[in-house]
Amino acid sequence: MTAVSAFPITPASPDGTVDLVALRRLVATLVTAKVDSIGLLGSTGSYPYLARTERQRALDVALDEAGGAVPVLVGVGALRTDEAVRLAQDARAAGAAAGLLAPVSYTPLTDDEVFEHFATVARESGLPLCIYDNPGTTHFTFSPELIGRLSQLDGIVAVKCPAPAPESVAGHVRNLRGIVRDAFSLGYSGDWNAVEALLAGGEVWYSVVAGLFPATAMTLVDAVRQGDADEARRLNTRLAPLWTLFKSFSSLRVMYAAADLMGLCRAEPPRPILPLSIEAKRQVAETLRELDLI
Template identity: 60%
Template sequence: MRFQGLSAFPITPADAQGRVDTAALARLLRRLVAAGVDSVGLLGSTGTYAYLDRAERRRTVEAAAAELRGAVPLLVSIGALRTDDAVRLGQDARAAGADAVLLAPVSYTPLTEDEVFAHVQAVAAGAGLPVVLYNNPSTTHFTFSPGLIARLSRVPGVAAVKNPAPDADAVAAELAALRAGAAPGFSIGHSGDWKATEALLAGSEAWYSVVGGLFPEPAMRILRAVRAGDAAEARRLHRSLQPLWDLFIAHSSLRVMYAAANLLGLTDAQPPRPILPLAGTAREQVAAVIGALALR
C-alpha cells in the first residue's frame, strides 16, 4: 500500500445494537471505487470504530475486503484502550483482508510519549501490517510531537502519519520539520477537510478525508487539480465546498455525513448513541447544502 492521494473514510452503517449493515456499507464503498480513490479508510473516527465490538469490527473488514476485491487498498483503524487488544484487532484486520492499519493512542489515563512509543512498537510488531500513526489530539487528548513521530518513523512497520492539518500559513513549516526528522520513505499526510487543500498544495502526501468517504468526486477533483499543479483551480474547488466545511465545523463532520447519507437514501442508519442525529434546522441545513452544491 502506498500512503498517498485520497484516503476516503466512510461512515459504518449499523443498527442500534451495533450490528453493521454490510449491504449499506457495500453501497458506500462502490461509490469510492467508482470515483478512483487511492485507498479506503475503514472504521476511522467517522466510521465509529470505538463504538463497535471486536466481532463487528472484523465482520466489517471482511465485508469491505470482499466488496473491494483488492481494487482499492484498505486501511483499517484498530485503536483500543489496551495494547493487547489493539494487537488482536490488527491481527483480525490482517486475517480479514486489510492492507494496513491506523493506530490512535486511545486512553482514559493521559499517556506519556514513552508509553505511546511502546504501544505503537508492540502493535507494529504484533499486527503484521504497516501502521499509520493517527494523530488525533481532539479525540485522544494526546499529541504526537515531531520528535516522537521521528522516533516512531524508524520503528519497523511504521509507515506513515495522519496529522491534523494546520492553518495554511503553518503547513509548509510543519511539513519541513517533520520531513527533516522522519526516516526516508515515511509518508506524511493530513486530515481536516477544510484545511486539507492547502496541506496538499504544500506537499502533503495523503489526504485522509471525511468528505471523500461519501462525496469522493469533488474530493478527487481537488486532488487532480493539485496533482496537475493548478493551485488556483484547487483553491477554487475548495472554496466551492465552503458551505459544507461550515456545516462540519458547526455540527461535526460525523453528524453531517450521517445526515447526508440518510438524505441521499444510502442508509437509514443513525450515529451510535449517545450521539444523536441531526434534526430540525440542522438537518434542513444539510439538505439545503447538498442541493445547492448538487452533491450526489
Template identity: 60%
Template sequence: MAFLSGLCAFPITPTDSDGRVDTAALRQLIARLCTAKVDSIGLLGSTGTYMYLSRQQRRRTLSEALDETGGGIPVIVGVGALRTDEAIKHARDAKALGAAAGLLAAVSYAPLTDDEVFEHFSSVARRSGLPIVIYDNPGTTHFRFTPALVARLAQVPGIVAIKNPTDGGDAILGHLQDQRQIVPKGFSIGYSGDWNATQAMIAGADTWYSVLGGILPEPCMGIVRAAQQGDHAQARRIDATLVPLWELFKTYSSLRVVYTLAEVLDICRAAPPLPIMPLPIAAKHQVADALARLRTAAVS
C-alpha cells in the same frame, strides 16, 4: 512514491441501534468509492466509529468492505483500542483479512506519556506484522504527538505513515517541511481536517485523509488530482464550492453531517451510535441545502 498517497476516503459504518452492521448500506458506500477510484479507503476510522464496535463487528465490517473492493483499492483500517493487547488483536485480524495497513491512535482513559505511546505503537507494529499509520487526533484522544516522538516512531520497522491534524492552513507548509526532515524517505505524511486539506495537498502532502471523501468522493478527488498536477487554482476553485459543507462540519461536527448526507443521498438512514445524537431537523435541512448548492455549482 510514499506507501500512501492521494485521497484516503473515510466512510461511516452504518449500524442499527444494537450495533449490527448494515452490510448492504456499507457495500453501497464502498462501491461509490470504488467507482470514484479513490486512492485508498480509510475504514473504521473516527468517522467509522471504530471505538463503538466490538471485535466481531469490526471484523465483519472489514470483511464486507474488502469483498466489495475485490482487492482493487487498498483499505486502511482502524485498529485502535484502550489496551495494547486488544489493539494487537485488531491489527492481527486486519492483516489476516487482507487490510493494507492499520490506523492506530493513542487512545486511553488515563493520560499517556510519550514513552508509553512509543511502546504501544512499537508492540502493535512488531507483534501484528501489519503496516501501521500513526493517527494523531488530539481533539479526540487529548494526546498530541511531539516531533521527537514522531521521529522515534518513524524509525520503528512497520510504522510507515502519519495522519496529522491541521490546526490552520497557514501553518501546514512549515509543519510539513519540518516533519519531512525527521522521517525516513518514503514515509507518507498526510493530513485530516477537511477544510484545510486543499492547502495541505498544495503544500505537497502525500495524502488527504478525508471525511467528506467517504460520502462525496468526486469533488475531493478533483482537488487531489488538481493539486498533484500543480493546478492550484483549480484545487482552490473546487474547495471554494465546498465551503458551505466545511462550515457545517465546524458547527455540527463532520460525523453528524456525513450521517445526514448519507440520508439525503438515500444511501441509508443510519444514526450514529448513542450517546452521539443525529442532527435536528433544521440542521438536516441546512445539510440538504448545502448539497443542493454544491450540485448546482458542479453543473454550472
C-alpha cells in the same frame, strides 16, 4: 504522489450490528470513483463504538467489495495494547493493507507510553501501521519528535495528522519531512485545510467528504496533481459552506445526515451521539443542494 483516502461512515443498528448491505453500497461507490485507498473504521467510521466481531464483519465486506482494486486501511485503535494487537492481527489475517492506530486512552498517556504501545502493536501484529494523530478525540497530541522516533520503527509507515492552519502547514510539512525516515508517508486530515497541506507537500488527504462524495474530492486532488494551485483553492473555497457545517455540527453528524438524505442508509450515529436536529438537517440538505452534491 498526491492521494485520496476516503473515510466512509459505518452504518449500524442501535445495538451496534453493522449493516453490511449499506456498507457494501458505500464501499462500492468509492471503488467506482477510483479513490486511492479506503479508510475503514476511522473516526467517521465510529470504530470505538463497535465490538471486535463487528469490526471484523465490516472489514470482510469492505475487502470483498474492494476486490483488491483499492487498498483498505482499517482502524485498529483500542484502550488496551493487547486488544489493539488482536485487532491488528485480525486486520492482517483478513488482508487489510495497513492499520490506522490511534492512542485511545482514558488516563492521559505519556510519549513513552504511546511509543511502546505503537512498537508493541507493530511488532506483534506484523501489520503496517499509520499513526493516527487525532487529539480532538484521543486528547493526545503527537509531537514532531515522537513522530520522528516512531517513523524509525519497522512497520510504522505513515502518519495522519490534523492539517494546521494554511499559514502554518508548509512549516509543519517541512519540519516532519526533516525528521522522519525516507519513504515515510505524510498525510493530513481536517478537510477544510487539506488542500493547503497537499500543496505544501503532504502526500495523502485522509478525507471525510470523500467517504460520500468521492468524485468531488478526486476533482480537487486532480487539480493539485496537475500543479494548478489556483483551481485547487477555488474548488476548496466552493466547499466552504460544507466545511462550515463540519465545524458547527461535526463532520460525523453531517455525514450521517447526508447519507440519509442521499438514500444510502438510514443509520444514525452510535449513542450517546444524537443525530442532527430537524433544523440542522435542513441546513445540510440546503447546502448539499446548493453545491450540487444531491
